[in-house]
Amino acid sequence: MSKDYPVPAGYLERETEIKKSRFIARVAPVSSRDEVKAWLDHAHRDHPDARHICWAYQIGRPGSAAEAAMNDDGEPSGTAGKPILGVIQHKDMGDVLVMVVRYFGGTKLGAGGLVRAYAGAAESVLSAVDRMVQPSMDTAVVIMEFADEQPLRHWCDTHGAIVDSVDYRARVTARVRVPSGCNGEFSAFCEARQLGYRFER
Numbered sequence: 578m579s580k581d582y583p584v585p586a587g588y589l590e591r592e593t594e595i596k597k598s599r600f601i602a603r604v605a606p607v608s609s610r611d612e613v614k615a616w617l618d619h620a621h622r623d624h625p626d627a628r629h630i631c632w633a634y635q636i637g638r639p640g641s642a643a644e645a646a647m648n649d650d651g652e653p654s655g656t657a658g659k660p661i662l663g664v665i666q667h668k669d670m671g672d673v674l675v676m677v678v679r680y681f682g683g684t685k686l687g688a689g690g691l692v693r694a695y696a697g698a699a700e701s702v703l704s705a706v707d708r709m710v711q712p713s714m715d716t717a718v719v720i721m722e723f724a725d726e727q728p729l730r731h732w733c734d735t736h737g738a739i740v741d742s743v744d745y746r747a748r749v750t751a752r753v754r755v756p757s758g759c760n761g762e763f764s765a766f767c768e769a770r771q772l773g774y775r776f777e778r
Contacts, residue, residue, distance in 0.1 A: 582638045584672040586707035593701055595694050597682025602702035607634055607674045608754075609741065610644070620676050628681040631657035631695060634674040635665050638713055652679075652695075656688050660696035668703045672711055675699045712737070714754040717763065720773035721749050729753070732766050 585606045592601045601624070605616045613634050620630050629650045637643030647658030661675050677698045686694055719729065726749055733740055736759050741752040755763045760776065767774040 581710050581712050582669075582671045583708040584670060584711040586709040589702055589706040591698070591702040591705055593694075593698055594682075595690070595697075596684040596686060598684070598686065598694070599678075599680040599682065600694055600698040601678040601680075602698040603676045603678070604702045604706050605674045605676075606672055608636060608672050608739070610636075613646075613674050616674055617676065620678060624678045624680075626680070627678045629657065629679040630676055631661060631679070632674065632676040633658050633662035633665055633699075635662070635671060637671055639666065639669045639671050643716075652691060653688055656691035657695045660692045661699045664696050664699040664703060670703065670708070673703075675702065713757045714739070715757050715760060716741070716777045717753045717755055717774050718777065719751045719753055719767060721751070721770075723749055725749070725770055725772060726751070728770065729766075729772075732763075736762065738763070 585604050588603070588605045590601060590603045592599060594600070603620060607613050607616065617630070617632060624630065629652050631648060631650045631652060633647035635645045645662065647662045649655070649657040657677065661677060665673055665675060677695055721729065726743065729751060730740060732738070733753060737756050738759065739754045741754055744750040764774070
């Protein structure tokens with residue numbers, strides 16, 4: 578079974594209107610919590626007068642996501658974030674954030690109406706966005722000297738790996754996401770430079 582999975586090819590926005598409430602759905606590719614926060618900050622800047630900006634995201638391979646979260650942003654519990662996440666999971670897409678901006682139109686929709694509205698908004702944008710295939714990644718923790726950081730970054734740049742974080746103390750500790758097909762080459766690189774490393778399970 579292939580561990581590759583579909584991700585959004587880019588950013589897209591779609592708007593729907595239900596009983597005079599505007600629902601503006603946005604989808605964006607994300608690979609970290611920091612990217613999620615940046616997109617949410619952007620949405621709040623774009624729509625400072627919106628009543629709610631509800632969202633859900635899933636990072637990693639669908640079905641075994643490394644991380645997922647949702648937020649109702651003041652809507653009744655379970656009526657916004659959960660249906661958005663449900664559509665994401667149904668679409669079998671990873672590394673994806675869906676935000677739905679709501680401008681209240683004066684007519685209450687009720688809990689069932691809200692669930693349908695938020696799920697429908699998420700569906701509209703996820704059905705329209707182009708997909709691309711993301712190779713499955715494994716996370717490795719590397720412990721090294723300061724002089725080893727640049728060679729590690731160069732290896733990552735040339736092999737499609739991503740340096741997620743670096744902690745500078747007496748020695749340098751980096752978290753690296755490595756394409757699953759490159760694990761052997763990554764191990765050989767670390768061993769050749771005598772770097773301490775381990776893959777997380």
